[in-house]
Amino acid sequence: MRSARILDKGIKSRTIRKRRREEKDTNRRLQTILFLVAAIVILTAVTVAGVMTEGYAAETDFSRRNLAPDLQHPFGTDWMGRDMLARTLAGLSLSIRIGVLTAAVSAAVALLLGTASVVFGRKADAVISWCIDLVMGIPHILLVMLISLACGRGFAGVVAGVSLSHWPSLARVIRGELIQLRQAPYILAAEKMGVSKLQNIRRHMLPHLLPQFLTGLILLFPHAILHESSVTFLGFGLSSEQPAIGVILSESMQYLTTGKWWLALFPGAALVIVVILFAMLGERVRRLLDPSSVHE
Template sequence: MTPDLHRSRTLVWALVVLTTIAAYALVVPLLAGGDPRLTDFAAAYQAPSSAHWFGTDSAGRDLFVRGATGLRVSLVIAAVCAAASTALGLTVGVAAGALGGGVDRIVMRLVDGINALPHLLLGIVIVALYPGNLAAIVASIALTHWTQVARIARAEVRPARSATYIEAARLAGATRTRVMITHLVPAAAGQALVAVVLLLPHAIWHESTLSFLGLGLPPDQASLGTLLQDARTTVLTGSWWTLTFPAAALVITTLTVAAAGTTLRDRITPPLPERVTR
C-alpha cells in the first residue's frame, strides 16, 4: 500500500468516526428532550440495559443522553479554544516573520518563555482566579497553546517574504500591512488549518482535566471532565459504566481527531524523505 493511499484511507475512516461522534453529540440530546440535569435518585446506579444503554449515574440521570450532552459541550469549548489559539498564533507568527529583525527576536524569546512554563499549571492558575467561568476556561487553553502555531506561521512566512510576487507587490505601492494580509497570511493559512485540527485533542484534554479537578465547569454542567469527575467516586462502588463510557468517548474522540489532523498535515506537507525522493 502506497503512503498516499494509506493516508487517504486513514483520513476517510477518521472522518467517518468523527461524523458518527458529531451525530451522537448533536442528535441524541435533541431526541431525548427535557433537561439532562434533572435527577431521579430512585433510578441511580442502574447498569446498562435496553432502558438505559450507558446506565445511570449517582443522580439517576441517563448516561447515554448525558454523555452526548457532555461530549457536545467539550467539543464546542475545544473548537473555540483551538480557533482562538490558532488566530493568536497566526497573527503573532506572521508579524514576527514579516517584520524580522528585533521584532522577530523579541517575539521568539517570548514564545520560548511561554513554552518553558508548564501549560497545565498555567491553565490552572488562570482558571483558579475565575472558577466555573467559561471565558476563563477558553482563555486558559488559548493562551497556553498558541506558541507552536506562531512558530509554524513564522517558518512559512520567512521564505515567502522574499518571493518575487511579494517584491512586485511592494514595488506596486502595497503597504507592509497590506502585504501581510493579502499575501503572507494566505501563505501560512494551510498550516493554520492543520493547527486548528491538531489543537482540538489538546483542548479537549485540558478542558476535561480542569473540570475533573473541579476548576472548570460546575458539576451540574455536563462535559467529559465533569462526568469523569463524578465517576471518580462512583466507580469504587462497582458502577464501572460511569467511568467506562465517558472515558471511551474522550479517548476515541481525541485519537480520531489527532489521526485526522496528522493525516491532513502529511497531505499538505509531506514528510522530508518523501519530498527529497521526488
C-alpha cells in the first residue's frame, strides 16, 4: 500500500509538471505570434506612411528652416524647412522596400545555388562552394559599393549590390541541410524506388528546409537595410534627391557642429529600431517554426 501511494504521487507530480510545461510552451508560442503580428503591423504602417508622405517630405519652406523639435514638428525641420518626421518616414519606407526586394532576391539565389550544389554532383558543388567562399571573403560593404558602381549606382545599383552580396551565408546553410538530408533513410529508400533527385528535393527536402529558409530570409532584411544605408551614406548608393536614411544622415553631418542634433538623432534612431525589430522578428520566427527550439 505504501509503495502504491508513493507511485501514485510520483505519477501525479509528473503529470502536473508535464501539464505546466505544456501550458508554458503554449503561452510562449502565443506571445511569439502576438509579437509577430505587432511587428508586421508596425513595419507595414511605417512603409505605407512613408509612401503617403513622400510629397510632403520634399516640400520646402525657408520660413521654418532649422526649427528644433516641437509639437508641430516632432522631429524638427532641416536647413530647407522640410519636416524631418516626414523625411524620416519616407526614408524608412524606402529602406524597408529595398530590404524586402533585396532579401527576397538573395534568398532565391541562395535556395537555387544551395539546391544545385547537391543535385548536380561534386563538380557543381565544388564550383558553388568556391563561389560562396569567394563572396564571403570580400567585405560586404566593399562588395556592395563595387557592384553598385558597376551597375550605375542609384536604385538599380543598390538593389543589385545588396542582392548579389548577401546570399552566401544562407546558401551555405541550405547546402549543409540538404547534404545531411540526402543520407536520411527515407530519402535513400525513395531513390532506390526510382524517385529522381529533383522530386526528392521538392517533396521531402524543401518542406524540411522551410524554417531555416524563412528565418534566413527575414534575417537578411536588417543586413540589407544597414548596407543600403551605409552605401548611400558614403555616396555610392541612392541619389541625393531621394529621401533615403543614408542621404539624410550624410547631409546632417555638416550641421551637427552647429547644434542641429535632431537632424541625425531621430533618423538614426528610427533606422536602428527598424533593424532591431527585423532581427527580433527573425528570431521569433525561428522559435515558432523550429521544433528543436520549443523548450528554449
